[in-house]
Amino acid sequence: MTAKAPLITAENLTKTYPAQGKAPAVHAVQGVTFVVQPGTCTGLLGPNGAGKSTTMRMLMGLTRKSGGSLSIFGTDTESLSRTQRTRISLVPQDDNLDPDLTVAENLFVYGLFFGIARATLKDRVPQLLAYMQLEDKADARVSQLSGGMKRRLTLARALVNDPDLIIMDEPTTGLDPQARVMIWQRVLELKKQGKTILLTTHYMDEAQRLCDHIILIDHGTVLDEGTPKQLIARHSKPHVFDVTKPVPAALGKLKLGEYESEDVGDSILYYVEDAITFRKQLPETATYLHRPANMEDVFLKLTGRKLRE
Amino acid sequence: MPNLPHITTLLIRFWYEYRQLWTSLFLRDFMDRLIYLLAFGFGMGGVMAASHGNSYMAFLVPGIASATGVFVVTMAMTYGVWERSSNTHLWQAWMATPLRLLEIMLAELIYASLRALPSVVILLLLAHFWLHALPSLTGALLAFPVLLLANLAMGAVAMCFTAHIRRPLHFAYVNTLWTTPMFLFGGTFFDMAHAPLPMQYLSQIFPLTHVIGIVRPLMLGQPLNLLNVATSLAILTALTVAGLAYAHHRFQRRLLD
Numbered sequence: 001m002t003a004k005a006p007l008i009t010a011e012n013l014t015k016t017y018p019a020q021g022k023a024p025a026v027h028a029v030q031g032v033t034f035v036v037q038p039g040t041c042t043g044l045l046g047p048n049g050a051g052k053s054t055t056m057r058m059l060m061g062l063t064r065k066s067g068g069s070l071s072i073f074g075t076d077t078e079s080l081s082r083t084q085r086t087r088i089s090l091v092p093q094d095d096n097l098d099p100d101l102t103v104a105e106n107l108f109v110y111g112l113f114f115g116i117a118r119a120t121l122k123d124r125v126p127q128l129l130a131y132m133q134l135e136d137k138a139d140a141r142v143s144q145l146s147g148g149m150k151r152r153l154t155l156a157r158a159l160v161n162d163p164d165l166i167i168m169d170e171p172t173t174g175l176d177p178q179a180r181v182m183i184w185q186r187v188l189e190l191k192k193q194g195k196t197i198l199l200t201t202h203y204m205d206e207a208q209r210l211c212d213h214i215i216l217i218d219h220g221t222v223l224d225e226g227t228p229k230q231l232i233a234r235h236s237k238p239h240v241f242d243v244t245k246p247v248p249a250a251l252g253k254l255k256l257g258e259y260e261s262e263d264v265g266d267s268i269l270y271y272v273e274d275a276i277t278f279r280k281q282l283p284e285t286a287t288y289l290h291r292p293a294n295m296e297d298v299f300l301k302l303t304g305r306k307l308r309e
Numbered sequence: 310m311p312n313l314p315h316i317t318t319l320l321i322r323f324w325y326e327y328r329q330l331w332t333s334l335f336l337r338d339f340m341d342r343l344i345y346l347l348a349f350g351f352g353m354g355g356v357m358a359a360s361h362g363n364s365y366m367a368f369l370v371p372g373i374a375s376a377t378g379v380f381v382v383t384m385a386m387t388y389g390v391w392e393r394s395s396n397t398h399l400w401q402a403w404m405a406t407p408l409r410l411l412e413i414m415l416a417e418l419i420y421a422s423l424r425a426l427p428s429v430v431i432l433l434l435l436a437h438f439w440l441h442a443l444p445s446l447t448g449a450l451l452a453f454p455v456l457l458l459a460n461l462a463m464g465a466v467a468m469c470f471t472a473h474i475r476r477p478l479h480f481a482y483v484n485t486l487w488t489t490p491m492f493l494f495g496g497t498f499f500d501m502a503h504a505p506l507p508m509q510y511l512s513q514i515f516p517l518t519h520v521i522g523i524v525r526p527l528m529l530g531q532p533l534n535l536l537n538v539a540t541s542l543a544i545l546t547a548l549t550v551a552g553l554a555y556a557h558h559r560f561q562r563r564l565l566d
């Protein structure tokens with residue numbers, strides 16, 4: 001595979017929000033370096049306050065960087081041309097749809113902002129509504145939509161300019177399983193069409209399912225990055241045994257206590273290299289769940305279990 | 310530099326909004342003005358002598374017409390702009406497209422300034438045909454570009470307030486420090502030439518004073534003092550440009566830093 005020029009390049013990117021009154025300055029991003037390859041889905045993961053949304057806001061030119069460099073299509077984000085800006089879309093974390101317009105007008109007007117001809121939009125808007133299963137709601141007001149519908153409309157709005165790069169900030173947070181699956185399907189289809197996607201999510205199953213490449217950040221710095229498989233292999237044993245308490249005393253030569261483990265309340269997680277040997281040591285009375293290690297294990301290992309704001 | 314097609318597309322968005330809300334927007338704008346005109350025109354007019362051959366009602370019509378912008382544009386540039394910039398974050402949605410902050414601010418300002426005009430048209434038609442208190446229709450027609458400029462100036466100043474405050478509660482100051490004194494000291498109801506000198510000076514800071522200074526003689530069919538007209542137009546233009554520049558600077562810091 002030949003290496004293509006990256007679509008997004010961040011080098012030593014920093015963002016400090018200045019002190020306001022009694023509130024001290026916030027160092028939201030502290031020297032982040034990463035690239036996003038074209039045609040991939042890259043996940044930016046981290047706990048609340050890790051610096052994900054700030055990074056995305058800088059990419060969209062919604063907030064100015066304090067230091068380092070950040071470029072899209074090889075151009076600094078603060079000097080992108082109008083044409084370049086029409087190739088980028090944002091699905092923001094909070095739906096900021098236009099409450100004074102109908103569902104269809106929301107898409108139509110947003111398309112005009114990108115300089116798309118009215119005639120094109122007259123075809124494209126109904127197509128997008130159908131694609132997001134909103135065609136019955138074309139004339140409804142935004143306030144009449146459910147949370148899931150608003151999210152789908154926000155996603156439809158981000159597709160109205162047929163962008164090359166779509167930045168999605170927690171696209172499925174707060175959605176029911178049906179809506180999440182639908183959005184996953186759409187993301188995978190967009191990827192197939194060759195679009196580049198940068199997304200944040202708090203759902204590790206989602207990240208593992210959708211992302212070709214994952215960048216884990218916390219406290220404004222990159223902790224590690226790689227494919228989901230690479231990250232799991234690097235930071236976790238391949239097998240996880242979730243053994244319900246009370247955990248019986250070990251039998252055989254190896255003691256359970258010698259395994260890497262973590263108490264999660266009503267059960268203990270054991271991270272295990274050799275599943276067969278481990279299972280042999282468990283008494284038949286033990287209640288347990290055996291699963292492969294996943295991104296959630298990696299995430300908790302790298303960012304800790306302490307609650308964030 | 311702001312891009313004209315971008316501003317136009319935003320004005321289309323505002324047109325869509327207006328199309329849906331025009332009955333309530335228009336009725337509110339118009340009824341408020343009509344109530345003042347009838348109450349003061351007949352009430353005060355009953356005890357005031359006619360001057361220079363014009364009734365008090367005829368004196369009042371250009372004042373009320375000019376003051377329409379004080380309320381309509383100020384409301385739109387305070388609560389309206391706050392709503393979209395800091396509550397629903399619609400501005401952020403717009404800034405995620407090729408639209409720039411200054412273009413958004415300009416479109417907001419132009420829309421609000423234009424929106425204040427239809428109720429003035431109806432008010433003036435009523436004044437002419439029903440109240441017989443608008444001597445010069447030609448003058449009224451010529452007044453519209455001036456009214457528009459004054460609306461832009463008043464809106465730009467109001468946007469500075471909005472860019473400054475942290476909570477919408479603080480909009481109470483706009484009424485106390487700006488809208489009400491401008492409405493009362495700006496020459497809507499009285500000729501400030503009879504007021505003590507300090508009050509006359511104070512009245513000069515209000516855009517309303519300058520627009521009334523041009524529009525009143527126009528509508529009454531009286532000669533204009535060209536030097537005064539030029540000075541007033543220059544002040545209104547300067548307020549528009551300076552207000553926008555300052556509000557843009559503040560919004561940039563709030564939204565982008």
